[in-house]
Amino acid sequence: MSTRIPAPDRTRALERRDHPALRVAALVALLVLWELLTRTGRIPALFLPSPLGVINAGVEMARSGELATHVATSLRRIALGFGLGALGGVSVGLVTGFWSVAEAVGNPLIAATFPIPKIALLPLLILWLGIGEASKVAVIMLGVFFPMAINTHTGVRTADPLLIRAAASFGAGRVSLVRKVLLPSALPMIFAGLKLGAGTALLLLVAAEMIAANAGIGFLILHAQNLMETTKLMVGIVLLSLLGVASHWLLVRLERAALPWKTP
Amino acid sequence: MPRRLAALLVAVLVWGGVSEAPAQGQKVKLGVLRLTSSAVLFVGAEKGYFKEFGIEPEFVFFEAAQPIAVAIASGDLEVGATGLTAGLYNIVAGGVPIWIVADKGREWPDHNLTALVVRKDLYDAGVRTLRDLKGKKIGVTQIGSTFHYNVGRLLEKEGMAPGEVELVPLQSLGAVADALTAKRLDAVATAEPFVSRLETSGVGVTLIRTGDSLPWQIAVMLYADRFARDRARAVAFMKGYVKASRHYFDSVVKRRAGPEYDEIVAITATYTGARPELIRRGFPYQDRDGRLMPGDIGRQTAWWFAQGLVKAPIPDRDIVDESFLREALKGMP
């Protein structure tokens, strides 16, 4: 009865293979199918522009400088709104996170105003700040401010008390604690907030640019819709998604650079 | 025996009557705005003018003009009554046929449909003409809208370039009015009832009534391509429309008072839910026989094309088809 059998191999059940080629192929197949579908002429380009048509329109707009104008305008609004909102949010979050008086004053205010959809404030902001740049930047700023303030606050409040005690045991004062322990502790949450805020900022950008704008990606989309230029509409949508992907990529890069201890 | 004969007679009469009239109760999907400007169609339905020709209009209500054109293009609607925008022309320029078949409202002297309203303080400071608005902000609903066309053509008439004022698109007439009230704009191109509302609240003063200065074919009846190919139904609908149009013209446009006028106000009120005094202010002018303003569609497409907002020139034969109207009028006195 001394038979030899191989030790059972149960890895198959645990296996999960990655198919990178298939991922790309699926995407390409979708685009090709889409292109072919529009080529048959059964669906008018007015309702479903072809991928190549969209690319051509994009190239055409890039050549005429139209694209650059829209993108530059949107980027300026995003940069200003996002920058101011993030700066304000992080500052408020740090202050309320560390200083109990500020928390007592600030938290109920933030809790009360945070749930207001910022898009709903847009008409009001236009009445207060006018139809120019200020109202557009302000709505983006508000949209970014809240997630940043809340995340930073949470990040500070959830800082490891052991680290705070350790720092204090070496004689660290309040300023030192904020700068050297609380702020770095909150950084991962701050970056999570930035990524969240970037999505919100894009959404609000489009909403803001759909009112009283003469340039910008949101304007481009609405304008194309008004004029029934579906191909340009798609260019606008593609631009938006590219902007979304790019901003996320940039933030991930920035996060890696700022949080080297998080990457193995 | 006489009873049986009588019964037979009745049967023959009924049978004959049915066979002689066009097929009873053919439904036509008709897209309209829930506004006074659609009054003629409400009249057609309520007074039985469409039924007379075997057509049963099935109203589909819209909140904005452009979706009606889109629904016609996609075939979701068979007939539409809507304003002429750059977007509508671009549907045709994009290769999807839709047909302009009859008049449905014109900017016309002495009929205040839309107007250019200037802020009261600017008016008091001496702004009296479009030329005085050089460099100022004028609010419109959208780029490519009828309001954009109004301002653009009025500028042209004044010999001004389109860039000499700043057009600010605010999406809705309500937002346009609000922005003027908040003094974020210097003037607005708007329509009733906002014109009256801005004037009575002291916010603005009407500078130009578009119809007085620039008569044009602002609204039309549209046929979807498939409906246009269904010749018999398309002509039958048009017959009903012409009858409704004549009734509307005689009671509302020509007389502007009387029991028939009041009846149309009442009919419109039931369809739109608007107050009678607002309805009285909002009846647009249109041709008695539903004829389009000669050459005006070509003038519009050429202007939009010149502005770069319609991507290709559109010859009239690709978008205008008055043959249904001509055929319908043939059999009418």
Add this chain to the structure above:
Amino acid sequence: MRVVAERVSKTYADRLGQPVEALRDVSLAVDAEEFVALLGPSGCGKSTFLNIVAGLLRPSAGDVFLEGALRPAQSATAMVFQEFALLPWRTVQANVEFGLEELGVCARERVARARDYIALTGLAGFEAKYPHQLSGGMRQRVGIARALAVDPAVLLMDEPFSALDAQTRQLMQEELLLIWERTRKTILYVTHNIQEAVYLADRVVVLSRRPGRVLATVPVELDRPRVEALLGTPEFAAAVERIWSLIKGEARRALEEAQ
């Protein structure tokens, strides 16, 4: 530098607001250059006592004094924590420099002093690593280097090796003794491990279970330098047995109470 605690008591409120007496009338002294182990069962308040000495907690009654003169750029106390408590976003070098920054030492001297203690604790070559890239033993070396770098008059160690595996713990204990021989710091070392206390300390102060009181102070009369071979000797076993007999009853009662 000498540490003197006089009748230190500590009562705090637990999560439900109930008062909990952690320490009662603890008096002890640690002489200059002496290595004292504070031994007691879990939850006897020995860490609380250490935190009071470090200035991180206020005693409810009694006082703690540090007797002696501080040199410039010298910290009175420095603490080594059980869970290391390294700043994860700082490299080894920067972690060791942390206390020096708070002392106001200039940048150039900080770098130099940190390098010395990194070398002393066997971390040379790891200066640029982040804590998460190090093993537990290496992390605690950083913790020790950080504490030593501020040249503390008294070194406070709160079960510094209890989170390490047995082999690493043994090696670290030996290294600690080597470092102590060289630096002659006054050390107050908290542990619940009798062997560790006997192996390391000149004197073992035994605390009762809560509320912590001083049960006994037992001098350890084993020769120095002590090496691993000592652990197998009858003298060592006898010293351990003496302390164990003191706290056996306490430990059993604690176990019964827990059940």
